[in-house]
Amino acid sequence: MAASIKTFCCSVLRCSRRSFGTTSATQAGKKWRMEHGLAPSGTEYGPLTDLPDWSYADGRPAPLLKGQLRRKQEREALARRVVMLSEEVDKGMESWQQKQEEAKRKEAHQKSLLLKPKGQLLLKKS
Numbered sequence: 001m002a003a004s005i006k007t008f009c010c011s012v013l014r015c016s017r018r019s020f021g022t023t024s025a026t027q028a029g030k031k032w033r034m035e036h037g038l039a040p041s042g043t044e045y046g047p048l049t050d051l052p053d054w055s056y057a058d059g060r061p062a063p064l065l066k067g068q069l070r071r072k073q074e075r076e077a078l079a080r081r082v083v084m085l086s087e088e089v090d091k092g093m094e095s096w097q098q099k100q101e102e103a104k105r106k107e108a109h110q111k112s113l114l115l116k117p118k119g120q121l122l123l124k125k126s
Helices: 002-015 030-035 066-113 120-125
Strands: none
16 A cells, blocks of 8 residues: 555656745835835835734734834944944044144144245235
């Protein structure tokens, strides 16, 4: 009995025209989402991913799921990094402006140390 089932299964597999796919399936709409500046997958962010799946009947929100907590922590870390980098840029701009002002002051001081025209040259300039 077992031998006849084995030969039957082997013969069916040989006669079958179907084959297993070995390539990865492309996600529907990936190209459109990428062209419009969205995430490649529809499940990376958005209301279906971020909002809770359910809530209690009395209106209390449901506890966050593991993935929602992870995404929340990632966003908070990203926000902290953005604030830190923004502060660094602001400090850099302030120091650059101070250096520019210092260079202007030095240049004005150097001009004040130059010899002044006297006599007829002074009258011609003004």
